[in-house]
Amino acid sequence: MPGDATTWWELLRALDDPDHLEFPRGYDHGEARARFDLLAESLDAAFGCRCSVDRWVQDASHHGDITVPADRPGGGPRISVRVSNFGGLAVYSPENVGCHSDADKLGALSAEDRRRVEGALSDLGYVTVPEDLLHERYDGRADLTLARPGTWFVRFFDYI
Numbered sequence: 001m002p003g004d005a006t007t008w009w010e011l012l013r014a015l016d017d018p019d020h021l022e023f024p025r026g027y028d029h030g031e032a033r034a035r036f037d038l039l040a041e042s043l044d045a046a047f048g049c050r051c052s053v054d055r056w057v058q059d060a061s062h063h064g065d066i067t068v069p070a071d072r073p074g075g076g077p078r079i080s081v082r083v084s085n086f087g088g089l090a091v092y093s094p095e096n097v098g099c100h101s102d103a104d105k106l107g108a109l110s111a112e113d114r115r116r117v118e119g120a121l122s123d124l125g126y127v128t129v130p131e132d133l134l135h136e137r138y139d140g141r142a143d144l145t146l147a148r149p150g151t152w153f154v155r156f157f158d159y160i
């Protein structure tokens with residue numbers, strides 16, 4: 001996983017293909033779905049509960065969402081996990097992805113909950129992207145003509 005901001009930007013820009021907005025060239029949906037399903041199972045086991053899973057995403061740059069419920073054993077805020085169609089990228093956040101800073105995540109989620117989510121993601125080869133970077137204005141190569149301002153979150157983790 002990249003460590004500094006420069007390396008993260010290099011990765012995000014390398015994945016930014018202007019001809020493929022929803023998924024990259026050579027994308028294997030069956031393979032992505034199998035890995036996503038394994039992630040859901042892993043999070044179920046890690047948190048001792050049944051997570052809700054949204055697998056039916058269309059017209060988007062992300063594959064799906066997994067929600068760890070607040071009423072899980074041990075409690076805590078609901079945790080949303082979203083997987084991109086690009087480069088094995090993933091984000092997670094308390095309550096909803098795309099609307100919290102990394103500092104919010106540190107303040108709202110226990111170290112143990114963060115370890116469980118990050119462990120499940122990394123065990124399956126996903127790369128957890130800092131959300132603060134994704135809130136930056138999109139200045140990549142693709143034409144993101146949207147009603148709202150484009151961000152790097154929209155580019156890799158939202159509906160297009």
